[in-house]
Amino acid sequence: MNTSVNLCGVELKNPVLECSGTFGSGMEYSEFVDLNRLGGVVTKGVASVPWPGNPVPRIAETPSGMLNAIGLQNPGIDVFCSRDIPFLKQFDTKIIVNVCGKSAEEYIQVVDRLAEEPVDLLEINISCPNVKEGGIAFGQDPKSAEAITRAVKDHAKQPVIMKLSPNVTDITAMAKAAEAGGADMISLINTITGMKIDVNRKTFALANKTGGLSGPCIRPVAVRMVYQAAHAVNIPVIGMGGITCSEDALEFILAGASAVAVGTANFSNPRATLDVIEGIEEYMRRCGVKDIHELIGAVK
Amino acid sequence: MAKYMEKGVVLSQKKLCGGIYDLVLQTEHIAAESRPGQFVSLYSSDEAHLLPRPISLCGIDREKCTIRLVYRVVGYGTKEFSGLEPGDRVKLVGPLGNGFTLSDKKALVVGGGIGIPPMLETAKALAFSGMKREDIQIVLGYRDICFLKEEFEQYGTVTVATEDGSTGTKGNVLDAIGAYKLQGDVIYSCGPAPMLRALKAYAKEQGMECYLSLEERMACGIGACLGCVCKSKDVDHHSYVNNKRVCADGPVFHAEEVEL
Numbered sequence: 001m002n003t004s005v006n007l008c009g010v011e012l013k014n015p016v017l018e019c020s021g022t023f024g025s026g027m028e029y030s031e032f033v034d035l036n037r038l039g040g041v042v043t044k045g046v047a048s049v050p051w052p053g054n055p056v057p058r059i060a061e062t063p064s065g066m067l068n069a070i071g072l073q074n075p076g077i078d079v080f081c082s083r084d085i086p087f088l089k090q091f092d093t094k095i096i097v098n099v100c101g102k103s104a105e106e107y108i109q110v111v112d113r114l115a116e117e118p119v120d121l122l123e124i125n126i127s128c129p130n131v132k133e134g135g136i137a138f139g140q141d142p143k144s145a146e147a148i149t150r151a152v153k154d155h156a157k158q159p160v161i162m163k164l165s166p167n168v169t170d171i172t173a174m175a176k177a178a179e180a181g182g183a184d185m186i187s188l189i190n191t192i193t194g195m196k197i198d199v200n201r202k203t204f205a206l207a208n209k210t211g212g213l214s215g216p217c218i219r220p221v222a223v224r225m226v227y228q229a230a231h232a233v234n235i236p237v238i239g240m241g242g243i244t245c246s247e248d249a250l251e252f253i254l255a256g257a258s259a260v261a262v263g264t265a266n267f268s269n270p271r272a273t274l275d276v277i278e279g280i281e282e283y284m285r286r287c288g289v290k291d292i293h294e295l296i297g298a299v300k
Numbered sequence: 301m302a303k304y305m306e307k308g309v310v311l312s313q314k315k316l317c318g319g320i321y322d323l324v325l326q327t328e329h330i331a332a333e334s335r336p337g338q339f340v341s342l343y344s345s346d347e348a349h350l351l352p353r354p355i356s357l358c359g360i361d362r363e364k365c366t367i368r369l370v371y372r373v374v375g376y377g378t379k380e381f382s383g384l385e386p387g388d389r390v391k392l393v394g395p396l397g398n399g400f401t402l403s404d405k406k407a408l409v410v411g412g413g414i415g416i417p418p419m420l421e422t423a424k425a426l427a428f429s430g431m432k433r434e435d436i437q438i439v440l441g442y443r444d445i446c447f448l449k450e451e452f453e454q455y456g457t458v459t460v461a462t463e464d465g466s467t468g469t470k471g472n473v474l475d476a477i478g479a480y481k482l483q484g485d486v487i488y489s490c491g492p493a494p495m496l497r498a499l500k501a502y503a504k505e506q507g508m509e510c511y512l513s514l515e516e517r518m519a520c521g522i523g524a525c526l527g528c529v530c531k532s533k534d535v536d537h538h539s540y541v542n543n544k545r546v547c548a549d550g551p552v553f554h555a556e557e558v559e560l
Binding site: 021022023027076267268 | 303343347393518522523524528539540541542548
């Protein structure tokens with residue numbers, strides 16, 4: 001039985017990753033999850049300098065989901081390279097670094113700094129809804145998305161994944177823009193912008209007023225967008241959005257995703273990534289699937 | 301310190317007073333590794349409610365491997381937990397957070413509202429460390445009905461404040477401390493933010509050492525998601541942006557370390 005997938009020259013032992021921002025750099029979750037089992041670890045977004053993030057409250061629970069407005073708090077690339085990469089190098093898994101910035105220059109600074117680091121893939125976050133500049137500013141306009149993709153690709157030494165936002169009218173236009181800019185892969189979906197109001201305090205549940213909605217409630221939107229994007233481009237698609245178990249992950253794979261990522265489910269089940277991996281293997285045995293590639297995009 | 305994900309078995313549950321419940325869980329490993337001031341994350345059995353509910357440890361029995369949680373019903377999760385019966389199982393992760401670092405200095409143990417329960421195990425640990433009873437001054441602030449008060453009396457001298465004046469000093473814990481001129485070298489406390497803010501100011505004025513246990517909305521509960529930060533005086537060792545993680549760097553902080 002083969003569960004491995006090759007993403008632009010990078011061989012993942014299985015197609016299961018976790019979503020940036022839900023897993024830190026794996027350190028905290030390594031108490032619950034053997035990181036050697038994962039196809040790869042996608043780190044929390046890292047910028048050229050430390051970012052303090054948004055005021056609290058940053059978190060609110062919603063029906064079958066949650067809103068977050070962390071605001072990409074991160075220690076900056078220097079601490080990341082000296083602490084997080086050496087930590088991840090101890091494990092037999094691929095390292096996928098999520099990169100954020102407020103301008104093309106900031107993205108490029110991080111990408112340049114990572115050129116000589118033992119990092120397997122770069123995921124460029126142009127879709128965080130919780131920071132005003134950068135992030136989403138590049139992720140909602142096809143021309144900007146294509147331009148930032150090209151700028152990053154000119155500097156990147158590793159294959160580049162562009163992480164797309166669902167907060168657009170036509171996801172295929174964004175997927176095509178990333179492909180036109182030279183993206184090696186795309187990943188989607190990031191969170192959907194939402195709002196919750198605390199009726200007792202008569203104010204917003206989040207200090208940032210709006211936040212990114214994630215969790216099982218967004219899964220049908222995510223599956224639809226992954227299906228559409230996979231049919232619109234000829235580069236691999238990494239699917240995510242509300243995956244909690246192997247059945248959820250298989251929806252994305254059947255819709256056309258070459259790999260999947262588990263996000264918010266890590267909070268409700270710290271072992272969620274392993275449950276997904278084991279469940280996919282069990283499904284393949286049960287259904288007589290010899291190679292995971294038989295499943296990728298099998299639902300037309 | 302190791303963290304465990306387990307299915308705790310309910311040994312008992314009773315209602316203490318309006319909305320406050322007292323739950324005892326049999327754990328496999330969690331109790332043996334726990335210390336006062338730490339917390340556990342309890343998970344709803346309804347998958348539509350994703351996030352763990354952080355609840356402080358009111359009691360730890362390392363020999364029997366049980367933990368006691370005294371909590372207030374504030375929403376869906378806690379309402380569900382209040383319906384747990386002996387033999388039921390509940391998913392939990394713990395022990396989480398740092399807990400109190402205790403010393404043998406003359407102590408003021410201060411709890412307000414639903415911040416009172418974690419101070420019981422703290423007072424017990426101080427008493428069991430061999431401190432004299434008169435060196436453990438316990439101050440409890442309630443809205444109206446007092447809970448756990450008799451249990452605190454085993455470990456030290458208890459002074460009570462109630463908002464409605466029905467028991468003890470009318471007002472808050474600071475009013476009670478002032479009324480009885482309570483003395484100590486170190487404050488250990490947990491309670492609502494305004495109370496902690498006032499205690500911090502009081503401790504500074506009196507030249508006392510002061511530890512505060514904070515609360516914040518959490519998602520992961522283990523330090524990964526950065527959802528529950530507080531502003532800190534010193535740079536934090538996670539992101540280096542003066543944001544300490546309440547779940548992992550706390551919930552207990554030196555008062556001078558954090559901005560409230």
